[in-house]
Amino acid sequence: MKELAKIRTDVVGSLLRPPSLKEAHLRFDEGEIDVAELQKVEDQAIQQAVLLQERVGLGVVTDGEFRRLNFQDSFGLSVSGFDVGRAGIQFYEARVEGGKPLQRWEIADRNAKGTAVAQRRPVVERLRLARNLPLEEYLFVRRVAKRAAKVTLIGPDRICQRFDHKGSTSVYPTVDEFMADVVRIEREMVQGLVAAGCRYIQIDAPGYTAYVDPPSLEAMRERGENPMENFSRSLKADNEVLRGFEGVTFGIHLCRGNQRSMWHREGTYDPIAERLLTELSHDRFLLEYDSPRAGSFEPLRFIPKGKVVVLGLVSTKVPQIEKIEDLKRRIDEASKYVPLEQLAISPQCGFASDVVGNLISEDDQKRKLEVVAETARQVWG
Numbered sequence: 001m002k003e004l005a006k007i008r009t010d011v012v013g014s015l016l017r018p019p020s021l022k023e024a025h026l027r028f029d030e031g032e033i034d035v036a037e038l039q040k041v042e043d044q045a046i047q048q049a050v051l052l053q054e055r056v057g058l059g060v061v062t063d064g065e066f067r068r069l070n071f072q073d074s075f076g077l078s079v080s081g082f083d084v085g086r087a088g089i090q091f092y093e094a095r096v097e098g099g100k101p102l103q104r105w106e107i108a109d110r111n112a113k114g115t116a117v118a119q120r121r122p123v124v125e126r127l128r129l130a131r132n133l134p135l136e137e138y139l140f141v142r143r144v145a146k147r148a149a150k151v152t153l154i155g156p157d158r159i160c161q162r163f164d165h166k167g168s169t170s171v172y173p174t175v176d177e178f179m180a181d182v183v184r185i186e187r188e189m190v191q192g193l194v195a196a197g198c199r200y201i202q203i204d205a206p207g208y209t210a211y212v213d214p215p216s217l218e219a220m221r222e223r224g225e226n227p228m229e230n231f232s233r234s235l236k237a238d239n240e241v242l243r244g245f246e247g248v249t250f251g252i253h254l255c256r257g258n259q260r261s262m263w264h265r266e267g268t269y270d271p272i273a274e275r276l277l278t279e280l281s282h283d284r285f286l287l288e289y290d291s292p293r294a295g296s297f298e299p300l301r302f303i304p305k306g307k308v309v310v311l312g313l314v315s316t317k318v319p320q321i322e323k324i325e326d327l328k329r330r331i332d333e334a335s336k337y338v339p340l341e342q343l344a345i346s347p348q349c350g351f352a353s354d355v356v357g358n359l360i361s362e363d364d365q366k367r368k369l370e371v372v373a374e375t376a377r378q379v380w381g
Contacts, residue, residue: 004148004200004249005283007059007344008376010310012253012286013152013202014071014350015052015064016357016365021045025069025355042066043140050145052366057373060148060200063141067133070354071204072154072162074134079185081127081171122167127181135192142197150200151193155252156182156241157234158207179237186241194245202251202286203238208276209256212267231272239281251284251310256293258316258349258358268295277302284308289330290315290348297334309338312348314372319364327375345376 017025024041027033049064065071069087076082134151141149159182165175172178193201210216211231220227242250254276256265269276269287277285277299285303288294289311303309313330314322327345334343351358351365360368 004060004150005308008380009057009059009372010251010284010286010344010346011053011058011060011062011369011372012255012312012316012347012350013062013065013204014068014352015049015062015066016351016360016362017064017066017355018045018048018362021066022355046141047144050141050149053369054146056366056369057377058369059376060150061141061145062150062152063137065137065152065350065352067137068355071152071350072158074153074189074204075159075182075186076154078129078131078133078189079127080130081123081125083122083124083167120164120167121162122164123171123178126171127178127185129185129188132189132192134189135196138193138196138198148200149198150202150251151198152202152204152253153186153189155203155205155207155234156186156237157205157230160230160234160237161207161210176233179233183237183240190241190245194248199247200249200251201242202253202284203241203282204253205234205238206253206255206258206265207234208254208272209265209267211272212269213256213265214267216265231275235275235279239279242281249284250282251286252280252282253286253349255288255312255349258353266293268293269299270295273299274302277307278304282307284310284344286310286312286346288312288348289334290317297337300334301337303338303342305342308342308344309334310344310346312346314345314347314368316347316349316351316360316365316368317358319360321364321367322371324371324375324378327371328379331375331379340379345372345379347372 021041024033024038028038045066046063049066050061053061068074068077134153138149138151156179160175160179163178165172165178168178190201211227217227220230238252285307287309290313300309311331311334313327331343331345347368351360
């Protein structure tokens, strides 16, 4: 189903959790309902989310990531070995309390210098796949969806950025050994998805913008790391995750942070664009382009023939609805660097990278998805 690589609309993954689902998570955290009861509420919410995406005309649908409290749970809830417990909904509400929309998210750990990584996680034993959460998600969404469904996985780069190597040297003497296990586990996850019939897998890789964000670069150097060595290691790991899976469309999403309408990083793609776009093997590059922080479309000139750039032009952070004519104009600007047949459109990020969600309404979300679909119809037919 390589035709999925050519679709003109996309959705990054997460959707706003409906109030009924948030309430169910709270009751679950308090021990008022069990896993089976929580799952029933999730099932109902996912069916409605799929119906919404299909009605507006998106080319592919997701389950809204409704079985996760955070987009990174694809790995965190699937793997054993980390020295951390499960976070509840109140944890995610507390960590963004007091944040201001459209400003940098200043996390509690000031030593992290405002970056997106609030807590580095040590390990107590070698990582292993305990369950395949993305596979569980896909097995349900494929039953209720009338069109192709995709699944999202957090990428090796972000997993490595959250890894406390200094606190884990007794288990992983080197970062390369840790990354090798991450890749091995993610390949197991992908293998399960492919065997189940999933033909579009998206890697979420917000960590790559750390390599253009001055505070993030400074933090790496202060830890004794070489940012470009980290960058090279991550490019290699991302390619290894998808190596050998023929007939599957792989996308990769880059953004500058998305938490309760806040952002984490800034910096244009220019310094990393050539290596990023020419070395990564993914079919679709979902790139955030909703604000001046993303810079110009010029770095897109490096995209190889046959690959697709999905322009994240529609903001998930603000309620204002984009005008179709403005979006068409921006697509036309991008086509000066990438042929129109290699372009597509999507929201710039998920609507709810965690259970808290961005500061927009469900109606705003619906209208923004409609704008994505209608813009694509007018541009590509």
